[in-house]
Amino acid sequence: MQMLDLIRRKREGQALAPAEIEAMIRDYTAGIIPDYQMAAFLMAVYFRGLDREETAALTRAMIASGEQIEWSSIPGVKVDKHSTGGVADTTTLVLAPLVAAAGVPVVKMSGRGLGHTGGTIDKLESIPSFRVQLTREEMIRQVKEIGLAVTAPTGKLAPADGKLYALRDVTATVESIPLIASSVMSKKIAAGADAIVLDVKVGSGAFMPDLESARELARIMVDLGREMGRRVVAVITNMDEPLGMMVGNALEVREAIAVLSGGGPRELREVCLTLGSQMLLLAGATCSDGEARRRLEELLAGGAALAKFRRFIAAQGGDPAVVDRPELLPRATDQVTIAAPSSGYISAVQARLVGEAAMLLGAGRITKESPIDLAVGIELKKRLGDYVNAGEPLAVFHVNDRANLETARERFLAAYILAAAPPTPQPLVYEIIRG
Known part of the structure; x- marks a missing residue:
């Protein structure tokens, strides 16, 4: 395979064969293809795009570049949720215990914040002594015991994506829709969840500035998931202002506790109920949006979701006293x-x-x-x-x-x-x- 030929053909808008894309990603991950050639290819993709077959091939190649996890020893449909990034977007801290309290196992790998967007792992680390690194065996045991686990990913999952993302970040090619779609879905599929709810943000605080581009990204990611045997739903949500009223790690944990206690900002609560309903539907736990929403509202009102959050913190080594005494947070x-x-x-x-x-x-x-x-x-x-x-x-x-x-x-x-x-x-x- 000649990388120069692939760059030239993509620059001219020609489609590449799946085998060519797979070989390119394999060689780039191995260090055979240098960054300067891959940077040229990414810029060609930024301007010329990838068709659906190319995007799927890129996604498969990045999945195959590293470890692929499976959770078959955990009973039930395992669900995950991913956000394309926002401000005061504290949904994971609410959704994971809320959905787990409904009896649906949540197995989630979350990242750290970069730039204007916050990261779930940083927020969890503001809880005293909370462990954000779990082994696969620890995650399986914890999900079987309490229904959820959240951990930082290792470099073994889709390492090609890690290399490509770092390069995109310094070559002004982050906003390419097929590159975003393949990046997100390669990590989510490699992480092994059976069902995935995608929160696609649109607006002034999102990568997608308009509804048309958000809709295109959502559709591509849903199609990729379906092609690779996953149940996937995308929810397009508004990021024209911060979702919650707190921006910052310990502050957002405080706000998540407020929502799990039945209060908190209406907007954050509403988006969490919408996303959570889709997670329950994908898992087959309910038959309709209305039924799912009512069940989640009952879990919030009755204190079950907050109790699950308390158990989650304790299971990962954190101090559960922060739930009742948020002043213990930094x-x-x-x-x-x-x-x-x-x-x-x-x-x-x-x-x-x-x-x-x-x-x-x-x-x-x-x-x-x-x-x-x-x-x-x-x-x-x-x-x-x-x-x-x-x-x-x-x-x-x-x-x-x-x-x-x-x-x-x-x-x-x-x-x-x-x-x-x-x-x-x-x-x-x-x-x-x-x-």
Whole structure:
């Protein structure tokens, strides 16, 4: 195989054979193909795209590049959930115990945050002594005992994707839809769940800025899952503003506890109920959306979901006392109120800028190697459509280091547009795409 020929043909918009793609990924993973040639290929894909057969071949090749896990020793349909990334998106911390409380086993591998988006593993690490690295045997035992386990993935799962993603990140090719689809699905399928619910974010805080591109990405991922023997549903959800009211790791754990206790922001709760209902349906635990939703609402109201979260924390070595005493979570030393510069209705929020402001405070990473502060972040006081008076608090920054405080304040305020009239309400859930 001549890599130069593949680059040239893709640059000209020609389709590549599955065998060629598989050989290319195998050689790249082995270090035979250098980064500079793969970077050229990725840029050709960014401009010319991949057809469905090429995308499927790329996905299969990345799955085959490493370990493939199976959970057949765990009874029942094992479900997983994946989000394409957002701000104040605390859904996994709510969904995993909620769905497990409904009797559906949840086996999940989650990642760390990068850039403006948060990571589930970072959030869990803010719980004192919580273990985020579990062996396969520990996961099987824990899921059999309590119905769920969440762990950080090892480098053995789809290592080709890890190499390609790092290269995409520095070559401005992250936004390519077929590359996103193959990246997500290769990891999810290699991780072994029987059923997968995809939360595809669309809006100012998402990789997909418009509904059309989000719908295209969702459809490709659902089709890939079906072709590879998985039950997959994609839910397209709104990320035109932060989903919850807390942005930052320990802050988001506090908010997840509030939702599991029957409270919390309406928007976060609603998206969790929608995603959770689809997880129950895929697992065959209920027969309709309405039945699934009612069951989940009962588990929240009756305390079963919160009790499952408490057991989950204890099972992974964390201190379950945080459920009843959230003050045991890391807390910042300083709180700084960010006031509205003028009066008006909040007519638009650039969620990405809010996430970037939290990152500047230390809640997120600029690079994968960047340290983070689990205690810091942003506590929002207003939502899209709310009226705010000049000088009224828009948010409270939870701060340990003031070095980037002014830059974070400027970034945060740039996210908000105030107007004389309220904006037209937009749905939280745009549509559900099934296989």
